[in-house]
Structure formats: structure tokens, C-alpha cells
Amino acid sequence: MSFEYKVVPAPTKGVKAKGVKSADDRFANALESTMNELALAGWEYQRTDTLPCEEREGLMGKTTVFKNMLVFRRALPDQADAAPTPAEDRVAETLEAPVQPPLLAKPTTDAPANEPHVAKPADNPVAAE
Numbered sequence: 001m002s003f004e005y006k007v008v009p010a011p012t013k014g015v016k017a018k019g020v021k022s023a024d025d026r027f028a029n030a031l032e033s034t035m036n037e038l039a040l041a042g043w044e045y046q047r048t049d050t051l052p053c054e055e056r057e058g059l060m061g062k063t064t065v066f067k068n069m070l071v072f073r074r075a076l077p078d079q080a081d082a083a084p085t086p087a088e089d090r091v092a093e094t095l096e097a098p099v100q101p102p103l104l105a106k107p108t109t110d111a112p113a114n115e116p117h118v119a120k121p122a123d124n125p126v127a128a129e
Contacts, residue, residue: 001075001076001078002075002076003073003074003075003076004045004073004076005046005071005072005073006038006071006072006073007069007070007071007072007104008038008069008070008072009029009067009068009069009070010031010035010048010068011027011031011034013026013027013030014026014027014028014029014030015029015030015033016029017029022067027081032060034070035070035122037122038072042074043072043074044072044073044074045070045071045075046072046073047071048068048069048070049068049069049071050066050067050068050069051065051067051069052064052067053065053066053067063069076090077080107127
């Protein structure tokens with residue numbers, strides 16, 4: 001069984017709601033709302049990770065800050081049972097299509113193709129002046 005993953009930033013501020021008074025309760029409400037929204041879309045919560053992230057500081061400086069990320073996953077349909085989506089069909093058609101060589105431009109002079117082109121005074125506007 002294959003899975004796809006979704007990583008979203010954890011909320012940094014609490015969300016007010018009826019009966020939710022303290023800052024801790026508001027933060028828990030924000031986290032719960034985020035997790036429930038993703039669960040309705042079929043995502044299963046896995047874990048929370050704290051990861052380093054390099055950010056700009058001032059004009060030239062860089063600093064490392066740590067971000068809390070929520071990791072979710074959901075099962076992909078079994079490839080043997082699932083019919084390909086229209087996007088997958090287009091990708092398959094593109095990969096199966098024969099590659100055509102690029103068209104070459106025809107020579108612009110009347111000189112035969114095996115002889116090098118020699119510039120004449122009329123060909124060079126600077127020399128004609």
C-alpha cells in the first residue's frame with residue numbers, strides 16, 4: 001500500500017470560540033480545527049516535527065529558526081485496481097508519442113549546400129558605404 005503525505009505548519013496563534021477562555025484552550029482549539037479539517041479531506045495525522053529553517057535576517061544575514069510542522073498521510077488507491085486519471089492519460093500519451101527531429105531551416109543563399117558562403121560587398125552593408 002502506498003501513501004501520499006501532506007505537511008502543514010502548526011498554528012502559531014489560538015482561535016477564539018464559545019466557551020474557550022484561556023490562551024492554552026484557544027491554541028488547542030486552533031490545532032484541533034486544523035486537524036479536523038484535514039481529517040475530513042481523508043488525511044490521517046501522523047506526528048508533529050520541529051525542523052530547522054534558514055531565514056534572512058537584515059540585508060545580508062541569515063539565522064536559523066525552528067518551525068513546528070504537522071505531518072498527515074492518506075492511502076493512495078491501489079494502482080492495479082484504479083483507472084488512470086485524465087492527467088495520467090495525458091502524461092502517458094506524451095511519453096509514448098514519437099519524438100520528431102527539429103525542422104532545419106533552408107539556406108537563404110543560392111549557393112550549393114556543400115560550398116561555404118562567401119560574403120559579397122552587397123551582403124555587407126558596412127562595406128557598401
